[in-house]
Amino acid sequence: MATVKIVLRKNYQKKDGTFPIALRITKDRKSKFLFTGEYILEKDWDQTKGLAKKSHPNSSRLNNMLLKKITEAHDMALEIESSEKKQSVATITKKIVGEDKYDFFKVSEVFLANLLKRKKFNQQYNQEKRLEIFKTYLGRKELSFTDLDVTLLKRFEAYLLYERKVAPRTAINYLMLIRTIYNFARKEYHVDDRNYPFGKGKIQIKFPESEKIGLNKEEVQLLETADNLTKAQLHAVYVWLTSFYFAGVRVADVIKLKWSDFKDNRLYYRMGKNRKLVSLVVPDKTKEILKYFEAQKRGKDDLVFPFLKGTNLKDDKRVATRVKTVTRNLNRRLQIVGEKLGIEKKLSMHIARHSFGNISGDKIPIQMLQKLYRHSSITTTVNYQSNFMHKETDDALEKVVNF
Structure with missing residues (x-):
């Protein structure tokens, strides 16, 4: 026998703090949920009754609608079970929903x-x-x-x-x-x-090949020796170089680095994208950058770079918003530096990762690059690095045209 109950789905919360109200259909200890399209604050919900409390401004209207929905769903579930045998909860749910009820x-x-x-x-x-x-x-x-x-x-x-x-x-x-x-x-x-509009003979999603161009060794050296920069531009270059020296660490991870992440001449940190733990040796060039910022160090848990100082690091949403703004500002300053140095390629924080790939080329075994890039699959590394490995194709072209 299938049972129908109105519940608050706490798995999903909107930005305004409300939760969706759903019909829960259960049979043979398996449940499916049908969303009503209504949302409510948890404080206005009576979990025992499965209805809105009087504190909700439209409790009467909402409760009447919910009671009507549960009555209709319960009647339909009874009708389905009485007319057909061995109906699963998924089948009952699908028949209750009917055709095209959801937006x-x-x-x-x-x-x-x-x-x-x-x-x-x-x-x-x-x-x-x-x-x-x-x-x-x-x-x-x-x-x-x-x-x-x-x-x-x-x-x-x-x-x-x-x-x-x-x-x-x-x-x-x-x-x-x-x-x-x-x-x-x-x-x-x-x-x-x-x-369903996707799949063979319908809409097929195919990723176009993206152009990945990084700086070459000479262009990186221009950044390393750049002078006559403003303080803001110099800080942007230092963040870019730190990312490059650590094999293209993502900008969000770089600007969140703490002094406590450095131990025994190594960097230990957890990647923000996939939560992987990473340990890398600190190159001598990075030590010079750290020395520059060390004067501002207040404690081992202090941030290395100043961009997020004053931000509540426990407020994940605020940090994410701030990182986005900082990244945009860093990219603007890098563009100005690139123009000053005569670098014609687009200069941005993400290009640090491409630059490491471009300079490493086919000099480093692909398995080692996989470790440096922190890729889960070596296939990802092969596909990524193929953008920067040109020696074999260049040699083949030269052999044909140089006659």
């Missing part, structure tokens, strides 16, 4: 709330902006999954490429987001697979 943007709200819960603040911010652009293109705030078809997606892709003039890789990011939310809806909401 893409309603599901996306839960998806974004889940990113916030996992403290993926930058990702949540970027994905929310992309969804706003998708809404603007549609000219409406509702979209059924039935309407989300191949034709619509191809038109949206064309709009991104030819009207907004985004890069092909950026357009792919939009399609990936839509696919991710659709897959989330298939799992959590049991959206019918028959309308």
Whole structure:
């Protein structure tokens, strides 16, 4: 016998602190959840009754709607079980939902709330902006999954490429987001697979080859010996060089380095992207940079670089926002330095990683590069480093044309 109950889904919390209200359908100790599209603060929810408290400004209206939903779902579950045999909770849930009851943007709200819960603040911010652009293109705030078809997606892709003039890789990011939310809806909401617009013969996501160009040895040496820089520009160069000297450590990790991360002439830190523990020897060139900032050191737990000082490091969201601003400012200053030094390539924090790959080329065994890059798979390292390994193809070209 299937049971239906109204519950608050605490797994997903919106930015305003509210949680989604859902119908929980349980059979044979397995549960599925159907979201009602309503959200409420935890303090306004009566967990025992499964209804809104009187403290909620619209408790009567909300409770009437919830009671109606649970009655309809319970009646339908009884009807399904009495007419057919061996119905699983997934089948019952799917039949209760019916065709096309869920809205893409309603599901996306839960998806974004889940990113916030996992403290993926930058990702949540970027994905929310992309969804706003998708809404603007549609000219409406509702979209059924039935309407989300191949034709619509191809038109949206064309709009991104030819009207907004985004890069092909950026357009792919939009399609990936839509696919991710659709897959989330298939799992959590049991959206019918028959309308799924991705896959063979439909929308296939293929990543265009991206151009990865790093500085060469001479250009890095220009940065190392640069003079007549402002203090802000010098600090930007020092952060860039620190990233480069540690095989392209990501900027968010560099500016969060503490003096306590350095022990016995080694750097020990946990990567922000995948939480891996990393240990690297401190090159002599890095020691000179550390010596420059050591005068500002207040204690072993103090930050090496000054950019996040005064920021509550326990406030993950605030730190993520601050890191984004700092990175943008560093990139602006690096561009000015690049122009001063006559470096024609685009100079940014991320280019430090590409520069390490460019200079290492095919001089270092791929297994060692995998360790230096902190890649989980050697395939990732091979694909990444292939952008910078040119000797064999260059030699082959020279043999043919030099006659």
